[in-house]
Amino acid sequence: MAEQAANDYPRVRQVLVAADEAGQRIDNFLARHLKGVPKSHIYRIIRRGEVRVNSGRIRAQYKVRGGDNVRIPPVRVSTKSKPVARPLAGLEERIVFENSRCLVLNKPSGLAVHGGSGVSFGAIEAFRAARPEAPYLELAHRLDRDTSGCLVIAKRRSFLRSFQEQLRAGSVIKHYLALVGGAWQGGRRTVNAALRKNTLQGGERMVRVDETGKQATSVFTPVTRLPAETLVEVDLKTGRTHQIRVHAAHIGHPLAGDGKYGDANFNDAMKSHGLRRLFLHAHYLEFLDVAADEKVCVSASLDNDLKAAMDRIE
Numbered sequence: 001m002a003e004q005a006a007n008d009y010p011r012v013r014q015v016l017v018a019a020d021e022a023g024q025r026i027d028n029f030l031a032r033h034l035k036g037v038p039k040s041h042i043y044r045i046i047r048r049g050e051v052r053v054n055s056g057r058i059r060a061q062y063k064v065r066g067g068d069n070v071r072i073p074p075v076r077v078s079t080k081s082k083p084v085a086r087p088l089a090g091l092e093e094r095i096v097f098e099n100s101r102c103l104v105l106n107k108p109s110g111l112a113v114h115g116g117s118g119v120s121f122g123a124i125e126a127f128r129a130a131r132p133e134a135p136y137l138e139l140a141h142r143l144d145r146d147t148s149g150c151l152v153i154a155k156r157r158s159f160l161r162s163f164q165e166q167l168r169a170g171s172v173i174k175h176y177l178a179l180v181g182g183a184w185q186g187g188r189r190t191v192n193a194a195l196r197k198n199t200l201q202g203g204e205r206m207v208r209v210d211e212t213g214k215q216a217t218s219v220f221t222p223v224t225r226l227p228a229e230t231l232v233e234v235d236l237k238t239g240r241t242h243q244i245r246v247h248a249a250h251i252g253h254p255l256a257g258d259g260k261y262g263d264a265n266f267n268d269a270m271k272s273h274g275l276r277r278l279f280l281h282a283h284y285l286e287f288l289d290v291a292a293d294e295k296v297c298v299s300a301s302l303d304n305d306l307k308a309a310m311d312r313i314e
Helices: 002-008 026-033 039-047 088-093 123-130 157-169 243-250 264-271 304-313
Strands: 013-016 069-072 095-098 102-107 148-154 173-181 189-192 195-199 205-209 217-225 229-236 280-289 294-299
Touching: 026 039, 026 069, 026 123, 088 095, 088 123, 095 294, 102 280, 123 148, 148 157, 157 280, 173 243, 173 304, 205 243, 217 243, 229 243
Parallel strands: 148 280
Antiparallel strands: 013 069, 095 102, 102 148, 173 229, 173 280, 189 217, 195 205, 217 229, 280 294
């Protein structure tokens, strides 16, 4: 028994980076080879120098190159009950599009896209645990933890590169639905306001409108007008952190349920209608699947809690 346990103990691995794996960050590369290991632990072994590339220490931002020799230290994954398994059943049912190259998940509010920053796992770790036979699963972009809706997961490295090139070129169409405070005056409104990230004492991340920040553009279109609230569709032209939430507050229409940038009195009023979360939903996504030369258009309907809140408000 002791001999068997010793043989089962994980050992150092030397992994050669294939050509089609080049360009991805080392932390993401390791996550594929250490399935079930929290991202926080992966960062820890990188910081400690236990991960080596071509016999040298590297940082988490390092991007692997074809032919790199990566030393992966022994990491034991607990065989006890995995907390990641509990939310999985519902996630598979929330897939709104899938082919051999990618899938699009209607991500629920409250689920992080990946582990770290106080959470042990996220959507990507959940799918890797649910599909251990999958050779490649990687986030193609991000959604805030409290935001629901369309999240793209790449199943091939070539798709990830193509999708992220489209993001940089601004050719991916991303539309959100948001409930904002106040009666909307006029029609479509384009907000061009640069955003700058700040970190407050205690590590909380805040984003502010600041002309020295990065350029950001959001287009707001009213969908349903109510006396004290407005349901708007937001066409996101850039993908800055907390962009919609900050831009909406900047023009005097804070998002319902936004405890960071919103209005406390408005949020309290929304709670009386049963809204207990941020009302922000990525409801439409359009991109090109280059390998198939096909345009992919995906929509994800509002979650039941948001629909119920709208019914009560109306």
